[in-house]
Amino acid sequence: MKIKEWFQMMTLGQPYKYLRLMLWCLFDSIVMSIPYGLMLGAVYYLLAPLAQPGTALPTTALWLLVGGFLAQLIAYFFIRLKTYIDASTGYAGIIKDSQITLGEHLRQLSMGFYSARDAGDLSTVLLRDYQTVGDLSQQMLPQVAVILIRFVLAAVLLAAFDWRMTLAVFLVIPLALPFAFLSLRRMGRISADLQNAQREVASGILEYVSGIQTLRAFHMAGAQFQSLKRSFERERSAAIHMETGAAAPVSMLGRFVLSCGIGLVMLTGAFLLTRGELEPFYYLAFLILTLTIYEPVLTLFTFIADFSRTRRSGERIQALFQERPLPEPEVSQTPQGTDITFEHVSFAYGEKEVLHDISLQFPARSVTALVGPSGSGKSTVTRLAARFWDVTGGAVRLGGVDVRDMRTDEILGRISVVFQDVYLFHDSIEANIRMGKPDATMEEIMEAAKAAACHDFIMALPDGYQTIVGEGGSTLSGGEKQRISIARALLKDAPIVLLDEATASLDPENEVLIQQAISALVAEKTVIVIAHRLQSIMSADNIIVLEDGWVAESGTHEQLLARGGIYANLWAEQSRAGIWRL
Numbered sequence: 034m035k036i037k038e039w040f041q042m043m044t045l046g047q048p049y050k051y052l053r054l055m056l057w058c059l060f061d062s063i064v065m066s067i068p069y070g071l072m073l074g075a076v077y078y079l080l081a082p083l084a085q086p087g088t089a090l091p092t093t094a095l096w097l098l099v100g101g102f103l104a105q106l107i108a109y110f111f112i113r114l115k116t117y118i119d120a121s122t123g124y125a126g127i128i129k130d131s132q133i134t135l136g137e138h139l140r141q142l143s144m145g146f147y148s149a150r151d152a153g154d155l156s157t158v159l160l161r162d163y164q165t166v167g168d169l170s171q172q173m174l175p176q177v178a179v180i181l182i183r184f185v186l187a188a189v190l191l192a193a194f195d196w197r198m199t200l201a202v203f204l205v206i207p208l209a210l211p212f213a214f215l216s217l218r219r220m221g222r223i224s225a226d227l228q229n230a231q232r233e234v235a236s237g238i239l240e241y242v243s244g245i246q247t248l249r250a251f252h253m254a255g256a257q258f259q260s261l262k263r264s265f266e267r268e269r270s271a272a273i274h275m276e277t278g279a280a281a282p283v284s285m286l287g288r289f290v291l292s293c294g295i296g297l298v299m300l301t302g303a304f305l306l307t308r309g310e311l312e313p314f315y316y317l318a319f320l321i322l323t324l325t326i327y328e329p330v331l332t333l334f335t336f337i338a339d340f341s342r343t344r345r346s347g348e349r350i351q352a353l354f355q356e357r358p359l360p361e362p363e364v365s366q367t368p369q370g371t372d373i374t375f376e377h378v379s380f381a382y383g384e385k386e387v388l389h390d391i392s393l394q395f396p397a398r399s400v401t402a403l404v405g406p407s408g409s410g411k412s413t414v415t416r417l418a419a420r421f422w423d424v425t426g427g428a429v430r431l432g433g434v435d436v437r438d439m440r441t442d443e444i445l446g447r448i449s450v451v452f453q454d455v456y457l458f459h460d461s462i463e464a465n466i467r468m469g470k471p472d473a474t475m476e477e478i479m480e481a482a483k484a485a486a487c488h489d490f491i492m493a494l495p496d497g498y499q500t501i502v503g504e505g506g507s508t509l510s511g512g513e514k515q516r517i518s519i520a521r522a523l524l525k526d527a528p529i530v531l532l533d534e535a536t537a538s539l540d541p542e543n544e545v546l547i548q549q550a551i552s553a554l555v556a557e558k559t560v561i562v563i564a565h566r567l568q569s570i571m572s573a574d575n576i577i578v579l580e581d582g583w584v585a586e587s588g589t590h591e592q593l594l595a596r597g598g599i600y601a602n603l604w605a606e607q608s609r610a611g612i613w614r615l
């Protein structure tokens with residue numbers, strides 16, 4: 034990876050803001066290095082009388098050095114304070130801005146992106162990955178800046194004293210680096226294991242918590258917990274492996290090589306000293322400065338483990354940024370009417386084509402039902418009508434306009450979607466219904482709730498419309514949730530309704546109520562309904578039977594029965610199964 038790309042990734046796409054912060058850190062590090070210079074000066078003045086007996090101690094110079102040291106202390110206090118405050122608020126700002134930008138970006142991604150995405154995975158990126166990158170770039174990059182400054186300053190200073198000693202100081206650094214890079218690769222592999230284990234744990238927890246009721250009902254909570262426990266175990270052993278298998282050896286190795294460096298400096302110095310080619314003062318100066326150079330290098334070594342972990346987090350954040358939204362037209366065209374047509378539409382999820390050159394008509398203000406075996410492509414058709422994805426061949430038209438020539442919000446503004454997987458937010462019932470029309474009055478909300486047959490059960494709740502719904506709607510029954518989602522759609526009053534009929538069989542009372550709510554919703558609308566029970570769509574204006582992504586047959590209920598094809602068989606099967614309750 035190029036340094037520029039890496040820097041872009043580590044600074045969460047805001048390198049200039051980050052560089053400004055880093056300049057302060059550099060300044061801070063220069064000021065922090067001043068005492069070393071002053072100390073060397075003091076040592077020099079103290080040693081001078083020893084080297085030439087009879088000379089007086091240069092007290093003025095020594096006092097000046099002490100004064101300089103005090104001034105540095107005061108200056109450093111304020112600079113440190115400024116750097117600390119700026120850095121903390123600055124980094125927090127960088128992370129926040131990047132998260133907001135990512136949030137905005139995610140908002141623009143196609144609905145299809147979400148339906149194919151694991152929620153645990155996304156939240157890992159938004160929470161854990163951001164934290165990992167944030168923590169490290171906050172700690173590591175300033176350290177790198179400090180190391181660079183100290184290196185350059187010390188190298189210049191030392192080279193001015195004695196080039197042979199300078200060589201001895203820096204010789205071990207390139208020797209230690211290859212080991213560090215070798216370990217970096219090894220750690221890359223180990224940290225990939227660790228991150229996979231962490232992701233597995235995050236998804237496992239989410240799944241366990243959301244599915245706990247189902248699991249308990251099937252006496253599977255224990256078994257599923259065992260699998261979650263195994264994920265925890267894997268995470269733990271990967272973390273231990275990371276420390277013992279890679280991090281510890283790297284820092285030990287680095288420490289060893291650099292300790293050899295101190296030995297080398299002492300040896301070279303002693304050799305030059307005995308030959309009279311080096312003054313004792315310079316020998317002392319080298320010993321002090323060698324330590325100040327090696328110390329940050331060691332810190333850098335210990336950062337290597339964190340760096341490889343962070344790199345993957347950074348890559349995952351970038352991968353989300355690189356997800357492209359569906360192309361939006363410059364000017365959104367206005368559809369004439371609300372009919373939907375599929376013209377020779379083909380569609381594939383990745384490599385797998387699931388709709389093959391199909392042409393369909395969904396006339397305005399009429400109910401068209403989609404029927405067919407599981408996996409025949411019914412849901413895909415409804416989702417393509419709302420442009421969750423773009424077709425791979427042909428075109429989907431809304432009111433004569435290709436949906437690709439309309440802005441997504443223009444399309445979704447005309448469509449009410451009532452799918453099976455109803456999601457209610459952890460908010461009041463009123464707020465959940467209001468989503469359909471943010472500026473609706475309370476009367477309108479109640480009217481919609483009445484039409485969707487949920488007003489009575491809402492009023493029976495202790496807090497009525499202000500009752501807070503559990504996350505995902507968990508405190509309401511399936512039928513109640515579905516009716517609230519219908520009330521939401523009724524309030525939106527969009528001219529097109531996409532409806533996925535519930536597969537789960539509901540109790541007769543709920544079923545009647547839902548049918549009543551649906552009848553209110555679909556009146557005078559362009560409706561595409563996915564029907565699982567044929568009896569509920571007998572009166573549909575048109576029924577399209579899909580099979581393996583092809584249109585097998587279409588017509589009214591009577592026409593299809595008379596035809597004696599797939600529909601007639603399905604009808605006979607469902608009649609035999611005695612599904613009807615009416």
Ligand SMILES: Nc1ncnc2c1ncn2[C@@H]1O[C@H](COP(=O)(O)OP(=O)(O)OP(=O)(O)O)[C@@H](O)[C@H]1O
Nearest residue numbers: 148149382387405406407408409410411412413414
């Ligand atoms: N997000 C997806 N990624 C990959 N393949 C998918 C995706 N969604 C659906 N499919 C596949 O596309 C095919 C058609 O699926 P679709 O959900 O449209 O069928 P369906 O008729 O609505 O089925 P069901 O009645 O069971 O809901 C199936 O083979 C399914 O496995």
